[in-house]
Amino acid sequence: MRGLTVLPSGRAGRGRLFVNLPDGRAVAWYDRRANRVSLLEADRREAVLAALGPYLGGEVAVGPPPVPTPAERLRLALPPDRDLAPNRPGEPMLGELVYGSPGTRARHRLRREIGARELMGAELDSLEALDWRVLHAVPLPGGGLIDHVLIGPAGVFCIATVPGRRQRVQAGDLLLTVGRAGPRPDVRRVRRAAARAAHALRAPVTPVVAVVEASAVEVAPTLRDVRVLQPATAAPYFTTATATLKPPDTEALFSLARDTRTWLP
Known part of the structure; x- marks a missing residue:
């Protein structure tokens, strides 16, 4: 899909890479540390992987987002x-x-x-x-x-x-x-x-x-x-x-x- 953009989160090279639609809505993210792509919309799998292609390395796990830990829930709720x-x-x-x-x-x-x-x-x-x-x-x-x-x-x-x-x-x-x-x-x-x-x-x-x-x-x-x-x-x-x-x-x-x-x- 055209129009997908890849934007970093956190300090350069260490945070996640988010894949966003033109309106800014995220459809997936790539966690470098876990080497995992979490898909929010399964039907965009191929487009997401194509957008993330230059950033991926080795065997990458792809699937729905994992259940957040208590620490992750705190982070997600942090303004x-x-x-x-x-x-x-x-x-x-x-x-x-x-x-x-x-x-x-x-x-x-x-x-x-x-x-x-x-x-x-x-x-x-x-x-x-x-x-x-x-x-x-x-x-x-x-x-x-x-x-x-x-x-x-x-x-x-x-x-x-x-x-x-x-x-x-x-x-x-x-x-x-x-x-x-x-x-x-x-x-x-x-x-x-x-x-x-x-x-x-x-x-x-x-x-x-x-x-x-x-x-x-x-x-x-x-x-x-x-x-x-x-x-x-x-x-x-x-x-x-x-x-x-x-x-x-x-x-x-x-x-x-x-x-x-x-x-x-």
Whole structure:
């Protein structure tokens, strides 16, 4: 059938592909992760498969939509303006950079902060192929923000990103220092943010400081409850950690976490 269009949902390359009629009504979708085409109208099977042809690979299951799980029902009922899943790393900073009027120094700082979050965000996004789920720029009451929330087999992680600026970074029990600049309260803040996340999600949450592009990272031996990682060490750490969550638990927590009402009741 002519007129069918294929449109992505979610972050590029990771969400579903929807097949729509010219009026915007969906007649099928392709789930990349499950390699399955779900048909809403069986008589359009051949037209749908022809439209999806360039995107399909291997043996693809085709049939009516599976019965949704409780987590999927929550997602389907979530209004788009309350869904955090499409957020980009550093989302509020991007808005400030584009629509605000920062001075030269502030603009340089924003770009550095955004770049660090984008680099770390890309590393975390790459874990989605291994049954992890990630959210960026999660809002907290009072204007606070969690840079990244990672949910997967090894549990839930609250991640704060720090630009290393190609200098030595020292992480202590409460503060973090980049080069010769004054100490930053990142360690204390991520610990507090993880406690808020644990309360909101009703699950244990591990605080993590991600240091991006540092020449060296030193961690005080007394700092044991907060993990300090770099992009190159993040994936090996998360993927080799002891599994504590089953896939249905991961999806249920992700469905809860992506709803702004979980964080801003």
